Amino acid sequence: MHKKIFWKFFIALAATSILLAACAPAPSAGGATEEEAGCKLKIGYVSDVGKINDQSFNQASWTGVQAGAEALGLDSSCYSFIETADSADYETNINSFVQEGYNVIVTSGFAMGQVTRKVASENPDVLFIGIDQQQVNENFEPDPYDNVAGLNFHEDIGGFLAGATAGLMTKSNVVGGVFGCQFIPAVARYEVGYHNGVTYVNPDASIIDVYHPGSIDQCFSDSAFGSETAQSFINEGADVVYGAGGLTANGALITACNQGAMVIGTDMDQFLTLPEVKDCILTSAMKDIVTGVSDLIVAASDGTFQGGDTYGPSMLAPFHNLDSQVPDGVKTQLIDIANKLSTGEIDPCAPFQDSNPNTFCIPVK
Amino acid sequence: MRLEVFRITESEIAPRTATGKAVSHLSNLGVPVFAIFTALVVASLAIFLSGSNPIEAYLALAAGAFGDLDSLITTMIKTIPLLIAGLGVALAFRGGLFNIGVEGQLFVGSIAAVIVGTGFHAPIYIHIPVTLLAGIFSGALWAAIAGFLKAKYGANEVITTIMTNYIAIRIITWSIGAYGPLRKAASVVPETNSIFESARLPELIPGARLHAGILIALLAALLIFLLLFRTTLGIEIRTVGMNLHAARYAGINVNRTIVLTMALSGGLAGLAGAVQVMGLSPYNFTTGFNVGYGFDSIAVAVLGSIHPLGILLSSLLFGAMDAGARLMQLRARVPIEIITILQGLILMFVAANQIIRSLYHIRAPKGQGEVNLTQSWGGSTD
Amino acid sequence: MDVILVGLFSLAIIKATPLVYGALCGILGERSGVINIGIEGMMLIGAFMAFMGSALFGKWTGAAFSPNLALIVGLAIGVLSAALVAALHAVLSIHYKIDQVISGTVINLLAAGITDYAANVYIDPSHLSGVGVFPEVPIPLLSQIPILGKIFFSQQPMVYFMFGLVIFLQYAIFNTPWGLRMRSVGEHPSAADTVGINVNRTRYINVILGGALAGLGGAFLVLESVGRFQKLMTAGRGFIALAVMIFGRWTPVGAFLAALLFGFAEALGVRLQFGDINHLYALVVIIAVIVLFVGAVGLIRSWVIRSRSSRSLVVNLSLIGLGALTLIAAKLIQFPDMAIPIEFLGLLPYILTILALTGLVRKAVGPAAIGRPYEKQ
């Protein structure tokens, strides 16, 4: 008896879903052959093996694409994305957009740097924007292509500013940092910069930095690891916790926040992206991918697009809710440090004992 | 006296099995086809809920997999590792072992191929086979650990292979990481050096990406078929898999067979890893490489009813889904996770074939031995 | 040193908690004869739904209720959802008699796919926010005990609940009609059948109850640890839980101790990154502690349980002696400064599992009827 009802229900469900499918709007576009009216640009985005909604640089990149498209007034059918599941697919995925007739292709992540340049050299008519991709040849010599813009950031500067903030704001003189994959240079730059920043303003502070020991499928996505690690920082007396490394770092920020510590975010202004920490987040070490990508897309549209490396600004996000708790002295000191960093007076990436060698920092100027 | 015989007579049995053969072949093929269809229907609900058009999505999926020559090539490239690794999982299943460690063995095979492929220069006809063998042997050796622990201590291979997976992946992550010995000098990316030209698999059609790995995979399928069903070792593996006690009784060295089965299974996984680094540009191992093939290959093996021919078809299906996912995202804006859901549903409907049979009124074939894949969970091999 | 120890052990307990919940899920299933490698998936669904429940409740009711109520609602929904997923596992493996390992694999695939997908299409675009975590509740008086008080009695509610559950299940599995029936179904289902126990119903109930416990483990990650759902946040804990279950010989207390050892090994891996402990020294110490632990557990077993097959007194005492001696020696020796790569520090739990399975610690034999669907002859 029960079984029959179950099957009837099941069949009904299946039938409805077919109907729903049939009633849904008809396929809008056939493919490359049809030029859609209203698309003055078609923008494609290929993510790194992380996911689009990683609340980190993949998400920022895609948000940047959307922002750029909106600025140009493009219909949502004019831009699309492919998430990469396997690093062996980078080239196929980029080429898919080429074949579908896209004009601007955004790829994110240093790992796709060489592949993006390869496809770009084969398709000089298509413009490419590579995030975290230095335009260098195999011997690390600058080698710009006309149709590839590399959007890069000095994460070490961002990390240094975060570290300085932490070092100035800590009362217990213990600060912690939870980081994603130690073999990813951007993460290493944040970590080394952070360490140097704390030491610069507060040489007596003890700094506890922890990377996730796992492989790429874990080290950015293990939020429980971040959380547990933050908990142990609190047990050690830390009162400021910095997190850089996707979901792993997010876990650390939320837990540290719940435990009453102040936290510092990364990449985006995490006051906005991680509402759980809005009452204890001091600031974020911003890497403004969104504006950077958006600007480059607009440039692609109005013909001002230039190949080669560009560097986005590295800065701190507003203090938001904690603004009143940050003394004016600290604020001026941070501005001073930011200036020194921008002139190269401070080297945020200076190696220290046992520091991560995987930074590949580019000096300012 | 009442003396009728109520047991079935031979004349009753005979026609059933004669036609039964044809019927069972038909329904053997029918179940997976209907299972795939049902999975597509169920998954279309999820696609619809996310605001996309399921039909558009599936059309894009098909176009991305078979739409043009380039898509076809992508499908074939995706099929290669799934086919080889799927054969590995199936071989273990045939021997009564569940090798969840394919992921790690595949990594080990890739790394070994990289070490040999970048270790020395040699003529192509030496370098390629040696590099392939390095992948096979390293994967085999890594898997044989679990086989040995099973044979010697009765340690359950599901748990040990999960653990050896973690161990392999962590060590390899270290080896290409910031401090690792295999890290390509002066590279921003955590990657190894590219293997030398002499150890790269040649492209079948120059410039078309499709490399000789497809031939290796097909050859592997043929060899595994012959091994399982035409050799004495195959009989031994299947006997151990079906009935450990009878195998022991028949004088088969059960412990040796377990270790050997595991090693062969791992060898195939290692081969899959080696073929990947030897066949795909930029011919090196990097972070994010080959993630997930180990687990997909389990689904491929079960979907292919652990038979080389079936696996040929199921790996093609999964390869096509992986390949088609690009256009499905690009054209229909459907997140790639739908592929995982789809694969899970297909596996479920194929394994629970009664659901499909009762939905579509397919009769079950009689007298077929069900393969119990987990015969010695937790216990020793006694 | 106290601070380090307290830190290490409270971290170990936090890391152990989801593992214990997962292992208890495995125990209920396997004790009644159903393998569950879908623990990972059930935890993931539990985590996802606990977040959805608490966050949506918090969002819809605004500040009308205390956030703890939202957390409790989330907890309930997470537990129920995981139980529902377990029901799917039960239907597939008991009713449809499909291979239980395959059924578990299906659960894992579907859970990963569905939660990822739902997070993409709903959580992220809607900027759904978590409502915080359960607060720490130090137990009066007990939390004042030096060291132990800080480790065991200054925790969050779900940690205490885990302690209680371990003790309760240890009692219930071995001393109540429910436990007796469950074990009989896992050991000799046809014997249970002949005395009127409904084998399949018993299995359904226990697999589903187990799913609820896995849901607790998942909910813990969201409601006490991280504070929001993150994709694939279980990160393999369900599989480790399986190993914990076997290591703990299918008993709740055993699983708890095993999980603690795992948690400790992992916590140590993290703690050593702090940079204030010599890595080699730590390694020697942990090996000594494990030897001590094994000896002590063996000693307790042979005294308390009078287990027939336990190791001899001499072996246990010499293990304890060896461990203690090593500890003292480690104190005296000056170890060279050497940083072990963090990837290797993280390997300890996995190697421990393999050692546990090879019977170097103790031979593990599971329930006799495990993995086989019950059919009347």
Added chain:
Amino acid sequence: MTTPVLQLENITKHFPGVLANASICFDLLSQEIHAVLGENGAGKTTLMNIVYGLYKPDSGRILVNNEPADIEDPNDALRAGIGMVHQHFKLVPVMTVTENLMLGHEKTRGLPLGMLGRLDRKQVSQEIRSLGERYGLRVDPDATVEDLSVGEAQRVEILKVLYKGADILILDEPTAVLTPQETEELFEIMRALVGQGKSIIFITHKLKEVRAVANRITVLRQGKVVGTTTPDAVNMAELAAMMVGRAVLLTVDRGQSHPKGVVLSVEKLTVPGKSNQPVVNDVSFGVRAGEIYGIAGVQGNGQTELVEAITGLKKSVSGNVKILGKDITNLGPRLLAHAGLAHVPEDRQKHGLVLAFSVEANLVLETYYQQPFSDGWWIHPQEMRKNAKKLVAEFDIRTPSVSIPVSSLSGGNQQKVIIARELSRAIKLLVINQPTRGLDVGSIEFIHKRIIEARDQGVAVLLISVELDEILSLSDRIGVMYNGRMVAEIPASAAKRETLGYYMAGLRVEQSANKNVS
């Protein structure tokens, strides 16, 4: 004594392809022992499983105390006062006697928490003790079942049924695992139970036992009732004819044996069991070409381990085994096969066959790697088929095709597959363990004939059986095993049931030991 406590009316039960029970009528009077006699496969166990609620009949009804009873599951049966002692014990090995008895009807103490209350082991073990004293069934309630002997385990089974308050007891082939003396004890217990108001259905295929203990006898054949009678009304031969449907030769014509040289010699063999205690202890004997050496003994006295040690499935710790003077101690099965050993194992489905494999594959299970089936690496399927076709004809294996899974054959035909496989090789020694367990009379006759043929061709045969009749009718010499030792060796001509029974029960051993002391 005259009121029926249980009546079965027109019970019919189909299984796929088989009509197990055809419109069976049966009644059990109060305080009677009613035997249900029939061959294997006659439908006895099916009928009783229906009474006990494990199967649902397709049609027919059950009356208990003249009231129609709706028995859906064992709980209903127990509530109606029906309890069953199964042929294969339904006891959980890792649990204690107390736990096994309370299972399903647990008593708790302390707070009334229902399923989560505290098990009252003390109270129940007290009850078991007093129950045991009342019926003369002594067991230690705190012992773990896996540590009990077979006889003890059976007593636990009977206690379990009594403990649950059954008035009607169904005993399914209870004597299969007992010595003649233990059987006699069981009969005493049965009479005592009947004396105390219980009624018993006694299922068996052994004619002598039926005559010894039953008040009435109902004979089943091929799912139907052949007739109901009393022990006084029929003689053995008539009963046998009712059971089998034709006149049966109760003895085997084994002719004269012509023993030649020693083929198998076992010297001081000791084999350890699970807990390293010897389960085969210092056993010595020899088997000569052209003779059948039977080993009698109650199940679980070391025969299984002895066979496993001789056939290479288990390692011995001391002593040695020789075939034709060649030391083969602890060699693997494959080398033993080369030395001329054939082995028909005790459990054909566990050891003897791969059920999922085809008949033809099972027929080459040990020889698949040899000529002509293989040249070492590749196999030759057509040779295997040829071989299968030949053996199927020669050994009268009833199968529609040689390529179907052996699992779809009947038990008798499965056993024939094994015997065909073993006898088709060039062998010097045949070790055959429980050759006819669970088979129909036709197959039994066929297999016995084949064993004697093998002997007459000069093969040395080591026959192990718990069926004393089988040993007596086939063997030329008989050894008796008790508690891991070979306690007697008697020429068949001098062997009597009673004497063997004493040895099997270990009585003579103790007596002789006493003599030695005094």
